Amino acid sequence: MNIKNKTVVILLFCLAVILVIVALLFPYNKRLNNLDFSILDENDNHQYELDEELNFKINDSTLIEDKKAVWYFGNGDSIVSKGSVNYTYEKAGKYLVTLKIDNKFDFSKQINIVNGRALTARDSISKIFAPDFGYVGEEIVFTGYSPSSSNWYWDFGETGTIDSYEKQAIYIFTKPGIYTVKLETDKTGYPVRKEIEIYPLYEPFKEPEKIDSAGIVINDIKKRLQIIANLGARDTRTYKEQVNYLKNKYICNNLSDVVVVVNEEKYNDFLSYCQGLHYLDGKSTIIQEVKLDTIKCFKQINITQKTKKNKATDEN
Structure with missing residues:
Protein backbone atom coordinates (compact mmCIF):
# COMPACT_ATOMS: atom_id res chain seq x y z
CA MET A 1 0.00 0.00 0.00
CA ASN A 34 -34.43 20.19 28.96
CA LEU A 35 -32.28 20.57 32.07
CA ASP A 36 -32.95 23.55 34.35
CA PHE A 37 -32.86 24.46 38.04
CA SER A 38 -34.86 26.71 40.33
CA ILE A 39 -33.91 28.75 43.42
CA LEU A 40 -36.36 28.87 46.34
CA ASP A 41 -36.10 31.24 49.32
CA GLU A 42 -36.83 30.12 52.87
CA ASN A 43 -39.42 32.78 53.80
CA ASP A 44 -41.10 32.63 50.38
CA ASN A 45 -41.05 36.39 49.82
CA HIS A 46 -39.32 35.97 46.42
CA GLN A 47 -36.29 37.89 47.63
CA TYR A 48 -32.90 36.33 48.24
CA GLU A 49 -31.63 37.70 51.54
CA LEU A 50 -28.40 37.65 53.48
CA ASP A 51 -28.13 34.69 55.93
CA GLU A 52 -31.30 33.13 54.46
CA GLU A 53 -31.16 29.44 53.57
CA LEU A 54 -31.78 29.04 49.83
CA ASN A 55 -32.76 25.82 48.09
CA PHE A 56 -31.28 25.04 44.66
CA LYS A 57 -33.34 22.36 42.94
CA ILE A 58 -32.85 20.54 39.62
CA ASN A 59 -36.11 20.35 37.69
CA ASP A 60 -35.52 16.74 36.55
CA SER A 61 -32.67 14.93 38.27
CA THR A 62 -33.22 11.79 36.14
CA LEU A 63 -31.55 13.58 33.22
CA ILE A 64 -28.20 13.43 35.04
CA GLU A 65 -28.59 10.40 37.29
CA ASP A 66 -25.51 8.72 35.75
CA LYS A 67 -23.44 11.91 35.51
CA LYS A 68 -21.39 14.05 37.85
CA ALA A 69 -23.01 17.32 38.94
CA VAL A 70 -21.31 20.19 40.76
CA TRP A 71 -22.93 23.40 42.03
CA TYR A 72 -20.79 26.55 41.93
CA PHE A 73 -22.15 29.52 43.90
CA GLY A 74 -20.04 32.29 42.38
CA ASN A 75 -18.09 33.04 45.56
CA GLY A 76 -15.61 30.17 45.52
CA ASP A 77 -17.89 27.66 47.25
CA SER A 78 -19.14 24.51 45.54
CA ILE A 79 -21.17 21.40 46.38
CA VAL A 80 -21.17 18.06 44.56
CA SER A 81 -24.76 16.82 44.30
CA LYS A 82 -27.14 15.44 41.68
CA GLY A 83 -30.19 16.57 43.62
CA SER A 84 -31.29 19.71 45.39
CA VAL A 85 -28.90 21.51 47.77
CA ASN A 86 -29.25 24.20 50.45
CA TYR A 87 -26.85 27.12 50.69
CA THR A 88 -26.64 30.39 52.65
CA TYR A 89 -24.75 33.45 51.45
CA GLU A 90 -22.85 35.40 54.11
CA LYS A 91 -22.25 38.52 52.01
CA ALA A 92 -24.66 40.61 49.94
CA GLY A 93 -24.01 41.05 46.22
CA LYS A 94 -24.61 39.54 42.79
CA TYR A 95 -23.44 35.98 42.14
CA LEU A 96 -23.44 33.67 39.12
CA VAL A 97 -24.75 30.25 40.20
CA THR A 98 -23.57 27.49 37.85
CA LEU A 99 -24.58 23.83 37.62
CA LYS A 100 -21.79 21.95 35.79
CA ILE A 101 -22.40 18.46 34.38
CA ASP A 102 -19.43 16.13 33.80
CA ASN A 103 -17.13 19.18 33.69
CA LYS A 104 -18.46 19.89 30.19
CA PHE A 105 -21.93 21.41 30.26
CA ASP A 106 -22.76 24.57 32.21
CA PHE A 107 -26.16 25.93 33.26
CA SER A 108 -25.98 29.34 34.94
CA LYS A 109 -28.26 31.89 36.60
CA GLN A 110 -27.46 35.23 38.22
CA ILE A 111 -28.68 35.79 41.76
CA ASN A 112 -28.82 39.01 43.79
CA ILE A 113 -28.36 38.68 47.56
CA VAL A 114 -29.73 41.67 49.51
CA ASN A 115 -29.37 42.76 53.13
CA GLY A 116 -33.13 42.57 53.79
CA ARG A 117 -34.88 44.72 56.39
CA ALA A 118 -32.54 46.46 58.78
CA LEU A 119 -33.34 45.58 62.41
CA THR A 120 -34.13 48.41 64.82
CA ALA A 121 -34.08 48.72 68.61
CA ARG A 122 -37.81 47.90 68.66
CA ASP A 123 -37.02 44.48 67.18
CA SER A 124 -35.19 43.60 70.40
CA ILE A 125 -38.36 44.02 72.50
CA SER A 126 -39.72 40.56 73.25
CA LYS A 127 -43.39 39.57 73.22
CA ILE A 128 -45.21 36.42 74.34
CA PHE A 129 -48.06 34.97 72.30
CA ALA A 130 -50.10 32.40 74.23
CA PRO A 131 -53.70 31.75 75.39
CA ASP A 132 -55.03 33.35 78.58
CA PHE A 133 -56.15 30.03 80.06
CA GLY A 134 -55.77 26.29 79.63
CA TYR A 135 -56.33 22.96 81.36
CA VAL A 136 -54.21 20.53 83.33
CA GLY A 137 -52.65 17.97 80.96
CA GLU A 138 -53.25 20.11 77.86
CA GLU A 139 -50.38 20.88 75.45
CA ILE A 140 -50.17 24.70 75.42
CA VAL A 141 -48.11 26.48 72.76
CA PHE A 142 -46.05 29.55 73.74
CA THR A 143 -44.43 31.62 70.98
CA GLY A 144 -41.79 34.29 71.51
CA TYR A 145 -41.40 37.27 69.19
CA SER A 146 -38.18 39.25 68.86
CA PRO A 147 -36.62 39.37 65.36
CA SER A 148 -33.17 40.33 66.62
CA SER A 149 -32.96 37.65 69.34
CA SER A 150 -31.16 34.33 68.95
CA ASN A 151 -31.44 32.72 72.41
CA TRP A 152 -34.68 32.04 74.31
CA TYR A 153 -35.25 31.13 77.98
CA TRP A 154 -38.77 30.13 79.10
CA ASP A 155 -39.89 29.81 82.73
CA PHE A 156 -43.52 28.67 82.94
CA GLY A 157 -43.77 29.27 86.69
CA GLU A 158 -44.38 25.70 87.79
CA THR A 159 -40.91 24.16 88.18
CA GLY A 160 -38.88 27.23 89.22
CA THR A 161 -36.29 26.51 86.52
CA ILE A 162 -35.76 27.22 82.81
CA ASP A 163 -38.22 24.91 81.02
CA SER A 164 -37.35 25.51 77.35
CA TYR A 165 -34.75 27.14 75.12
CA GLU A 166 -36.79 27.19 71.91
CA LYS A 167 -38.44 30.19 70.28
CA GLN A 168 -41.73 28.26 70.21
CA ALA A 169 -42.25 26.05 73.25
CA ILE A 170 -44.93 23.53 74.25
CA TYR A 171 -45.64 23.03 77.94
CA ILE A 172 -48.05 20.84 79.93
CA PHE A 173 -49.12 22.09 83.37
CA THR A 174 -49.65 19.40 86.01
CA LYS A 175 -51.61 21.44 88.58
CA PRO A 176 -54.38 24.07 88.35
CA GLY A 177 -53.60 27.64 89.30
CA ILE A 178 -52.55 31.06 88.00
CA TYR A 179 -48.99 31.03 86.67
CA THR A 180 -46.68 33.85 85.61
CA VAL A 181 -44.83 32.86 82.44
CA LYS A 182 -41.46 34.58 81.97
CA LEU A 183 -39.44 34.91 78.76
CA GLU A 184 -35.87 36.17 78.54
CA THR A 185 -33.71 36.49 75.42
CA ASP A 186 -30.15 37.50 74.70
CA LYS A 187 -31.47 41.02 74.00
CA THR A 188 -33.69 41.67 77.06
CA GLY A 189 -32.53 43.41 80.22
CA TYR A 190 -35.42 41.95 82.23
CA PRO A 191 -37.84 39.10 81.37
CA VAL A 192 -41.26 39.81 79.88
CA ARG A 193 -44.22 38.25 81.70
CA LYS A 194 -47.66 36.89 80.92
CA GLU A 195 -50.22 35.35 83.27
CA ILE A 196 -52.09 32.18 82.34
CA GLU A 197 -54.82 30.47 84.38
CA ILE A 198 -54.87 26.68 84.39
CA TYR A 199 -58.17 24.96 85.23
CA PRO A 200 -58.67 21.39 86.50
CA LEU A 201 -59.16 18.76 83.84
CA TYR A 202 -62.71 17.45 83.83
CA GLU A 203 -63.32 13.81 83.16
CA PRO A 204 -64.76 13.28 79.69
CA PHE A 205 -68.49 12.65 79.61
CA LYS A 206 -69.14 8.95 78.90
CA GLU A 207 -72.48 8.08 77.36
CA PRO A 208 -74.00 4.67 77.98
CA GLU A 209 -73.91 2.61 74.82
CA LYS A 210 -77.01 3.07 72.63
CA ILE A 211 -78.86 4.91 75.43
CA ASP A 212 -80.63 8.26 75.07
CA SER A 213 -78.50 10.69 77.07
CA ALA A 214 -80.78 13.75 76.75
CA GLY A 215 -81.81 13.62 80.40
CA ILE A 216 -78.20 13.30 81.57
CA VAL A 217 -77.08 16.27 79.47
CA ILE A 218 -80.01 18.47 80.56
CA ASN A 219 -79.47 17.63 84.24
CA ASP A 220 -75.77 18.36 83.92
CA ILE A 221 -76.40 21.77 82.31
CA LYS A 222 -79.06 22.57 84.92
CA LYS A 223 -76.60 21.62 87.68
CA ARG A 224 -73.87 23.87 86.28
CA LEU A 225 -76.21 26.85 85.87
CA GLN A 226 -77.40 26.41 89.46
CA ILE A 227 -73.79 26.41 90.66
CA ILE A 228 -73.27 29.72 88.84
CA ALA A 229 -76.43 31.14 90.41
CA ASN A 230 -75.30 30.11 93.90
CA LEU A 231 -71.80 31.63 93.64
CA GLY A 232 -70.81 34.81 95.40
CA ALA A 233 -70.07 37.76 93.11
CA ARG A 234 -66.36 37.64 93.98
CA ASP A 235 -65.92 33.97 93.14
CA THR A 236 -64.86 34.57 89.53
CA ARG A 237 -62.62 31.54 89.38
CA THR A 238 -65.37 28.96 89.90
CA TYR A 239 -67.62 31.01 87.60
CA LYS A 240 -65.07 30.75 84.77
CA GLU A 241 -64.62 27.03 85.41
CA GLN A 242 -68.36 26.36 85.03
CA VAL A 243 -68.80 28.56 81.94
CA ASN A 244 -65.76 27.00 80.23
CA TYR A 245 -67.03 23.54 81.15
CA LEU A 246 -70.38 24.20 79.43
CA LYS A 247 -68.71 25.80 76.41
CA ASN A 248 -66.16 23.04 75.83
CA LYS A 249 -68.60 20.19 76.43
CA TYR A 250 -71.85 21.25 74.82
CA ILE A 251 -71.43 24.42 72.70
CA CYS A 252 -69.77 24.47 69.28
CA ASN A 253 -70.21 28.19 68.54
CA ASN A 254 -69.29 31.37 70.36
CA LEU A 255 -71.19 31.82 73.60
CA SER A 256 -72.63 35.08 72.27
CA ASP A 257 -74.21 33.17 69.34
CA VAL A 258 -76.32 30.90 71.59
CA VAL A 259 -79.83 32.20 72.35
CA VAL A 260 -81.25 31.89 75.88
CA VAL A 261 -85.03 32.19 76.37
CA VAL A 262 -85.89 32.84 80.04
CA ASN A 263 -89.40 31.92 81.23
CA GLU A 264 -90.57 32.11 77.59
CA GLU A 265 -90.51 35.92 77.58
CA LYS A 266 -86.96 37.22 78.17
CA TYR A 267 -84.00 36.84 75.80
CA ASN A 268 -80.23 36.89 76.20
CA ASP A 269 -77.13 35.47 74.58
CA PHE A 270 -75.61 32.68 76.67
CA LEU A 271 -72.60 34.67 77.92
CA SER A 272 -74.70 37.64 79.05
CA TYR A 273 -77.16 35.30 80.73
CA CYS A 274 -74.42 33.56 82.73
CA GLN A 275 -72.91 36.90 83.73
CA GLY A 276 -76.28 38.18 84.94
CA LEU A 277 -76.99 34.94 86.77
CA HIS A 278 -73.70 35.26 88.60
CA TYR A 279 -73.27 38.95 89.32
CA LEU A 280 -76.88 40.21 89.46
CA ASP A 281 -79.12 37.35 90.56
CA GLY A 282 -76.54 35.35 92.53
CA LYS A 283 -77.94 33.28 95.44
CA SER A 284 -81.52 34.31 94.59
CA THR A 285 -82.39 32.20 91.53
CA ILE A 286 -83.57 28.59 91.25
CA ILE A 287 -83.14 26.84 87.89
CA GLN A 288 -86.29 24.76 87.46
CA GLU A 289 -86.21 23.40 83.93
CA VAL A 290 -83.88 23.35 80.91
CA LYS A 291 -84.83 22.56 77.30
CA LEU A 292 -82.43 22.37 74.32
CA ASP A 293 -83.05 22.58 70.58
CA THR A 294 -80.52 19.78 70.13
CA ILE A 295 -78.38 17.77 72.54
CA LYS A 296 -75.11 18.22 70.64
CA CYS A 297 -73.93 21.75 69.76
CA PHE A 298 -77.16 23.42 70.85
CA LYS A 299 -77.86 26.97 69.58
CA GLN A 300 -80.93 27.74 71.73
CA ILE A 301 -81.68 26.90 75.34
CA ASN A 302 -85.00 27.54 77.08
CA ILE A 303 -84.71 28.03 80.84
CA THR A 304 -87.49 28.16 83.40
CA GLN A 305 -86.39 29.77 86.65
CA LYS A 306 -87.80 31.52 89.68
CA THR A 307 -86.54 33.92 92.32
CA LYS A 308 -86.25 32.76 95.92
CA LYS A 309 -88.71 34.44 98.25
CA ASN A 310 -87.37 36.76 100.91
CA LYS A 311 -88.66 35.61 104.34
CA ALA A 312 -88.62 39.09 105.82
CA THR A 313 -90.78 40.36 102.96
CA ASP A 314 -93.24 37.49 103.33
CA GLU A 315 -93.68 38.11 107.07
CA ASN A 316 -94.48 41.77 106.48
Whole structure:
Protein backbone atom coordinates (compact mmCIF):
# COMPACT_ATOMS: atom_id res chain seq x y z
CA MET A 1 0.00 0.00 0.00
CA ASN A 2 1.52 3.33 -1.07
CA ILE A 3 1.63 6.49 1.07
CA LYS A 4 -1.36 8.08 -0.69
CA ASN A 5 -3.61 5.11 0.03
CA LYS A 6 -2.42 4.99 3.69
CA THR A 7 -3.31 8.66 4.09
CA VAL A 8 -6.80 8.09 2.72
CA VAL A 9 -7.37 5.14 5.07
CA ILE A 10 -6.21 7.15 8.12
CA LEU A 11 -8.50 10.04 7.19
CA LEU A 12 -11.48 7.72 6.76
CA PHE A 13 -10.76 6.10 10.13
CA CYS A 14 -10.57 9.46 11.91
CA LEU A 15 -13.79 10.58 10.27
CA ALA A 16 -15.52 7.39 11.42
CA VAL A 17 -14.34 7.93 14.99
CA ILE A 18 -15.63 11.50 14.96
CA LEU A 19 -19.00 10.38 13.61
CA VAL A 20 -19.28 7.74 16.35
CA ILE A 21 -18.49 10.30 19.06
CA VAL A 22 -21.03 12.77 17.66
CA ALA A 23 -23.63 10.02 17.42
CA LEU A 24 -23.04 9.09 21.04
CA LEU A 25 -23.10 12.64 22.35
CA PHE A 26 -26.01 13.98 20.31
CA PRO A 27 -28.80 12.22 22.25
CA TYR A 28 -27.18 13.28 25.54
CA ASN A 29 -26.91 16.91 24.42
CA LYS A 30 -30.50 16.80 23.26
CA ARG A 31 -31.61 15.52 26.69
CA LEU A 32 -29.67 18.21 28.52
CA ASN A 33 -31.54 20.88 26.58
CA ASN A 34 -34.43 20.19 28.96
CA LEU A 35 -32.28 20.57 32.07
CA ASP A 36 -32.95 23.55 34.35
CA PHE A 37 -32.86 24.46 38.04
CA SER A 38 -34.86 26.71 40.33
CA ILE A 39 -33.91 28.75 43.42
CA LEU A 40 -36.36 28.87 46.34
CA ASP A 41 -36.10 31.24 49.32
CA GLU A 42 -36.83 30.12 52.87
CA ASN A 43 -39.42 32.78 53.80
CA ASP A 44 -41.10 32.63 50.38
CA ASN A 45 -41.05 36.39 49.82
CA HIS A 46 -39.32 35.97 46.42
CA GLN A 47 -36.29 37.89 47.63
CA TYR A 48 -32.90 36.33 48.24
CA GLU A 49 -31.63 37.70 51.54
CA LEU A 50 -28.40 37.65 53.48
CA ASP A 51 -28.13 34.69 55.93
CA GLU A 52 -31.30 33.13 54.46
CA GLU A 53 -31.16 29.44 53.57
CA LEU A 54 -31.78 29.04 49.83
CA ASN A 55 -32.76 25.82 48.09
CA PHE A 56 -31.28 25.04 44.66
CA LYS A 57 -33.34 22.36 42.94
CA ILE A 58 -32.85 20.54 39.62
CA ASN A 59 -36.11 20.35 37.69
CA ASP A 60 -35.52 16.74 36.55
CA SER A 61 -32.67 14.93 38.27
CA THR A 62 -33.22 11.79 36.14
CA LEU A 63 -31.55 13.58 33.22
CA ILE A 64 -28.20 13.43 35.04
CA GLU A 65 -28.59 10.40 37.29
CA ASP A 66 -25.51 8.72 35.75
CA LYS A 67 -23.44 11.91 35.51
CA LYS A 68 -21.39 14.05 37.85
CA ALA A 69 -23.01 17.32 38.94
CA VAL A 70 -21.31 20.19 40.76
CA TRP A 71 -22.93 23.40 42.03
CA TYR A 72 -20.79 26.55 41.93
CA PHE A 73 -22.15 29.52 43.90
CA GLY A 74 -20.04 32.29 42.38
CA ASN A 75 -18.09 33.04 45.56
CA GLY A 76 -15.61 30.17 45.52
CA ASP A 77 -17.89 27.66 47.25
CA SER A 78 -19.14 24.51 45.54
CA ILE A 79 -21.17 21.40 46.38
CA VAL A 80 -21.17 18.06 44.56
CA SER A 81 -24.76 16.82 44.30
CA LYS A 82 -27.14 15.44 41.68
CA GLY A 83 -30.19 16.57 43.62
CA SER A 84 -31.29 19.71 45.39
CA VAL A 85 -28.90 21.51 47.77
CA ASN A 86 -29.25 24.20 50.45
CA TYR A 87 -26.85 27.12 50.69
CA THR A 88 -26.64 30.39 52.65
CA TYR A 89 -24.75 33.45 51.45
CA GLU A 90 -22.85 35.40 54.11
CA LYS A 91 -22.25 38.52 52.01
CA ALA A 92 -24.66 40.61 49.94
CA GLY A 93 -24.01 41.05 46.22
CA LYS A 94 -24.61 39.54 42.79
CA TYR A 95 -23.44 35.98 42.14
CA LEU A 96 -23.44 33.67 39.12
CA VAL A 97 -24.75 30.25 40.20
CA THR A 98 -23.57 27.49 37.85
CA LEU A 99 -24.58 23.83 37.62
CA LYS A 100 -21.79 21.95 35.79
CA ILE A 101 -22.40 18.46 34.38
CA ASP A 102 -19.43 16.13 33.80
CA ASN A 103 -17.13 19.18 33.69
CA LYS A 104 -18.46 19.89 30.19
CA PHE A 105 -21.93 21.41 30.26
CA ASP A 106 -22.76 24.57 32.21
CA PHE A 107 -26.16 25.93 33.26
CA SER A 108 -25.98 29.34 34.94
CA LYS A 109 -28.26 31.89 36.60
CA GLN A 110 -27.46 35.23 38.22
CA ILE A 111 -28.68 35.79 41.76
CA ASN A 112 -28.82 39.01 43.79
CA ILE A 113 -28.36 38.68 47.56
CA VAL A 114 -29.73 41.67 49.51
CA ASN A 115 -29.37 42.76 53.13
CA GLY A 116 -33.13 42.57 53.79
CA ARG A 117 -34.88 44.72 56.39
CA ALA A 118 -32.54 46.46 58.78
CA LEU A 119 -33.34 45.58 62.41
CA THR A 120 -34.13 48.41 64.82
CA ALA A 121 -34.08 48.72 68.61
CA ARG A 122 -37.81 47.90 68.66
CA ASP A 123 -37.02 44.48 67.18
CA SER A 124 -35.19 43.60 70.40
CA ILE A 125 -38.36 44.02 72.50
CA SER A 126 -39.72 40.56 73.25
CA LYS A 127 -43.39 39.57 73.22
CA ILE A 128 -45.21 36.42 74.34
CA PHE A 129 -48.06 34.97 72.30
CA ALA A 130 -50.10 32.40 74.23
CA PRO A 131 -53.70 31.75 75.39
CA ASP A 132 -55.03 33.35 78.58
CA PHE A 133 -56.15 30.03 80.06
CA GLY A 134 -55.77 26.29 79.63
CA TYR A 135 -56.33 22.96 81.36
CA VAL A 136 -54.21 20.53 83.33
CA GLY A 137 -52.65 17.97 80.96
CA GLU A 138 -53.25 20.11 77.86
CA GLU A 139 -50.38 20.88 75.45
CA ILE A 140 -50.17 24.70 75.42
CA VAL A 141 -48.11 26.48 72.76
CA PHE A 142 -46.05 29.55 73.74
CA THR A 143 -44.43 31.62 70.98
CA GLY A 144 -41.79 34.29 71.51
CA TYR A 145 -41.40 37.27 69.19
CA SER A 146 -38.18 39.25 68.86
CA PRO A 147 -36.62 39.37 65.36
CA SER A 148 -33.17 40.33 66.62
CA SER A 149 -32.96 37.65 69.34
CA SER A 150 -31.16 34.33 68.95
CA ASN A 151 -31.44 32.72 72.41
CA TRP A 152 -34.68 32.04 74.31
CA TYR A 153 -35.25 31.13 77.98
CA TRP A 154 -38.77 30.13 79.10
CA ASP A 155 -39.89 29.81 82.73
CA PHE A 156 -43.52 28.67 82.94
CA GLY A 157 -43.77 29.27 86.69
CA GLU A 158 -44.38 25.70 87.79
CA THR A 159 -40.91 24.16 88.18
CA GLY A 160 -38.88 27.23 89.22
CA THR A 161 -36.29 26.51 86.52
CA ILE A 162 -35.76 27.22 82.81
CA ASP A 163 -38.22 24.91 81.02
CA SER A 164 -37.35 25.51 77.35
CA TYR A 165 -34.75 27.14 75.12
CA GLU A 166 -36.79 27.19 71.91
CA LYS A 167 -38.44 30.19 70.28
CA GLN A 168 -41.73 28.26 70.21
CA ALA A 169 -42.25 26.05 73.25
CA ILE A 170 -44.93 23.53 74.25
CA TYR A 171 -45.64 23.03 77.94
CA ILE A 172 -48.05 20.84 79.93
CA PHE A 173 -49.12 22.09 83.37
CA THR A 174 -49.65 19.40 86.01
CA LYS A 175 -51.61 21.44 88.58
CA PRO A 176 -54.38 24.07 88.35
CA GLY A 177 -53.60 27.64 89.30
CA ILE A 178 -52.55 31.06 88.00
CA TYR A 179 -48.99 31.03 86.67
CA THR A 180 -46.68 33.85 85.61
CA VAL A 181 -44.83 32.86 82.44
CA LYS A 182 -41.46 34.58 81.97
CA LEU A 183 -39.44 34.91 78.76
CA GLU A 184 -35.87 36.17 78.54
CA THR A 185 -33.71 36.49 75.42
CA ASP A 186 -30.15 37.50 74.70
CA LYS A 187 -31.47 41.02 74.00
CA THR A 188 -33.69 41.67 77.06
CA GLY A 189 -32.53 43.41 80.22
CA TYR A 190 -35.42 41.95 82.23
CA PRO A 191 -37.84 39.10 81.37
CA VAL A 192 -41.26 39.81 79.88
CA ARG A 193 -44.22 38.25 81.70
CA LYS A 194 -47.66 36.89 80.92
CA GLU A 195 -50.22 35.35 83.27
CA ILE A 196 -52.09 32.18 82.34
CA GLU A 197 -54.82 30.47 84.38
CA ILE A 198 -54.87 26.68 84.39
CA TYR A 199 -58.17 24.96 85.23
CA PRO A 200 -58.67 21.39 86.50
CA LEU A 201 -59.16 18.76 83.84
CA TYR A 202 -62.71 17.45 83.83
CA GLU A 203 -63.32 13.81 83.16
CA PRO A 204 -64.76 13.28 79.69
CA PHE A 205 -68.49 12.65 79.61
CA LYS A 206 -69.14 8.95 78.90
CA GLU A 207 -72.48 8.08 77.36
CA PRO A 208 -74.00 4.67 77.98
CA GLU A 209 -73.91 2.61 74.82
CA LYS A 210 -77.01 3.07 72.63
CA ILE A 211 -78.86 4.91 75.43
CA ASP A 212 -80.63 8.26 75.07
CA SER A 213 -78.50 10.69 77.07
CA ALA A 214 -80.78 13.75 76.75
CA GLY A 215 -81.81 13.62 80.40
CA ILE A 216 -78.20 13.30 81.57
CA VAL A 217 -77.08 16.27 79.47
CA ILE A 218 -80.01 18.47 80.56
CA ASN A 219 -79.47 17.63 84.24
CA ASP A 220 -75.77 18.36 83.92
CA ILE A 221 -76.40 21.77 82.31
CA LYS A 222 -79.06 22.57 84.92
CA LYS A 223 -76.60 21.62 87.68
CA ARG A 224 -73.87 23.87 86.28
CA LEU A 225 -76.21 26.85 85.87
CA GLN A 226 -77.40 26.41 89.46
CA ILE A 227 -73.79 26.41 90.66
CA ILE A 228 -73.27 29.72 88.84
CA ALA A 229 -76.43 31.14 90.41
CA ASN A 230 -75.30 30.11 93.90
CA LEU A 231 -71.80 31.63 93.64
CA GLY A 232 -70.81 34.81 95.40
CA ALA A 233 -70.07 37.76 93.11
CA ARG A 234 -66.36 37.64 93.98
CA ASP A 235 -65.92 33.97 93.14
CA THR A 236 -64.86 34.57 89.53
CA ARG A 237 -62.62 31.54 89.38
CA THR A 238 -65.37 28.96 89.90
CA TYR A 239 -67.62 31.01 87.60
CA LYS A 240 -65.07 30.75 84.77
CA GLU A 241 -64.62 27.03 85.41
CA GLN A 242 -68.36 26.36 85.03
CA VAL A 243 -68.80 28.56 81.94
CA ASN A 244 -65.76 27.00 80.23
CA TYR A 245 -67.03 23.54 81.15
CA LEU A 246 -70.38 24.20 79.43
CA LYS A 247 -68.71 25.80 76.41
CA ASN A 248 -66.16 23.04 75.83
CA LYS A 249 -68.60 20.19 76.43
CA TYR A 250 -71.85 21.25 74.82
CA ILE A 251 -71.43 24.42 72.70
CA CYS A 252 -69.77 24.47 69.28
CA ASN A 253 -70.21 28.19 68.54
CA ASN A 254 -69.29 31.37 70.36
CA LEU A 255 -71.19 31.82 73.60
CA SER A 256 -72.63 35.08 72.27
CA ASP A 257 -74.21 33.17 69.34
CA VAL A 258 -76.32 30.90 71.59
CA VAL A 259 -79.83 32.20 72.35
CA VAL A 260 -81.25 31.89 75.88
CA VAL A 261 -85.03 32.19 76.37
CA VAL A 262 -85.89 32.84 80.04
CA ASN A 263 -89.40 31.92 81.23
CA GLU A 264 -90.57 32.11 77.59
CA GLU A 265 -90.51 35.92 77.58
CA LYS A 266 -86.96 37.22 78.17
CA TYR A 267 -84.00 36.84 75.80
CA ASN A 268 -80.23 36.89 76.20
CA ASP A 269 -77.13 35.47 74.58
CA PHE A 270 -75.61 32.68 76.67
CA LEU A 271 -72.60 34.67 77.92
CA SER A 272 -74.70 37.64 79.05
CA TYR A 273 -77.16 35.30 80.73
CA CYS A 274 -74.42 33.56 82.73
CA GLN A 275 -72.91 36.90 83.73
CA GLY A 276 -76.28 38.18 84.94
CA LEU A 277 -76.99 34.94 86.77
CA HIS A 278 -73.70 35.26 88.60
CA TYR A 279 -73.27 38.95 89.32
CA LEU A 280 -76.88 40.21 89.46
CA ASP A 281 -79.12 37.35 90.56
CA GLY A 282 -76.54 35.35 92.53
CA LYS A 283 -77.94 33.28 95.44
CA SER A 284 -81.52 34.31 94.59
CA THR A 285 -82.39 32.20 91.53
CA ILE A 286 -83.57 28.59 91.25
CA ILE A 287 -83.14 26.84 87.89
CA GLN A 288 -86.29 24.76 87.46
CA GLU A 289 -86.21 23.40 83.93
CA VAL A 290 -83.88 23.35 80.91
CA LYS A 291 -84.83 22.56 77.30
CA LEU A 292 -82.43 22.37 74.32
CA ASP A 293 -83.05 22.58 70.58
CA THR A 294 -80.52 19.78 70.13
CA ILE A 295 -78.38 17.77 72.54
CA LYS A 296 -75.11 18.22 70.64
CA CYS A 297 -73.93 21.75 69.76
CA PHE A 298 -77.16 23.42 70.85
CA LYS A 299 -77.86 26.97 69.58
CA GLN A 300 -80.93 27.74 71.73
CA ILE A 301 -81.68 26.90 75.34
CA ASN A 302 -85.00 27.54 77.08
CA ILE A 303 -84.71 28.03 80.84
CA THR A 304 -87.49 28.16 83.40
CA GLN A 305 -86.39 29.77 86.65
CA LYS A 306 -87.80 31.52 89.68
CA THR A 307 -86.54 33.92 92.32
CA LYS A 308 -86.25 32.76 95.92
CA LYS A 309 -88.71 34.44 98.25
CA ASN A 310 -87.37 36.76 100.91
CA LYS A 311 -88.66 35.61 104.34
CA ALA A 312 -88.62 39.09 105.82
CA THR A 313 -90.78 40.36 102.96
CA ASP A 314 -93.24 37.49 103.33
CA GLU A 315 -93.68 38.11 107.07
CA ASN A 316 -94.48 41.77 106.48
